Amino acid sequence: MSALADLDRRVADCRACPRLVEWREEVARTKRAAFADWTYWGRAVPGFGPADAKLLIIGLAPAAHGANRTGRMFTGDRSGDVLYRALYDVGLASRPTAVSADDGLTLRGVRITSPVHCAPPENKPTPAERDTCRPWLVEELRLLRPTVRAAVVLGAFGWQAALPAFAAAGWDIPRPRPPFGHATRVRLAGLDLFGCFHVSQRNTFTGKLTPEMLRDVLREAAGAAGLPTEG
Secondary structure, eight states: OOHHHHHHHHHHTOOOOHHHHHHHHHHHHHOOGGGTTOOOOOSOOOOBSOTTOSEEEEOSOOOTTTHHHHSSTTOSSHHHHHHHHHHHHTTSBSSSOOOSTTSOOOBSSEEEEOSOOSOOGGGOOOHHHHHHHHHHHHHHHHHHTTTOOEEEEESHHHHHHHHHHHHHTTOOOOSSOOOOOTTOEEEETTEEEEEEOOOOHHHHHHTSSOHHHHHHHHHHHHHHHTOOOOO
């Protein structure tokens, strides 16, 4: 077993945050009517993508009826529909939709993770839960460091969580810490860090984040990582 696969296994077994464990398991028991025939994952959700990824995408936390149901990052919800469609459009994903962990989707040089690995009530983890989960992201960053050359952070919460993790994993972060903004680009030693509005329904339905805006950031980040793109 590779070091990253072992990390993913340990993440899935984590029960460090009682509120999140209770919530994710309650959701898995009660389910949503539309998914009544599903066996929910109901555990912490590990990262998804190859161990030698050049580009890392960092979200916020699993959705209650998305990744908490399917067991794979951004899979089975509308936010994931937007993200994977954009990744497919620019040539970084093998298919435009993500419906289940066994749907055959693969990522090309990209890995997706989050600073909080359990679905939180109202999609709002607490600062304490974010900090408790941080060591998982730090370890993941250390394992990816030999190959990763760019990272896209989705949303201000992810940005605030990711910067300390990058620092703990050995990257020098500018002081004062750079603020979050869409299309922000921060050059670190050996890695370019990009900000992007989160692919939440609120942002995509209101037009705060359009598919074109998302594709533009992904293309720029892929270019920084040395990955070919399409479209």
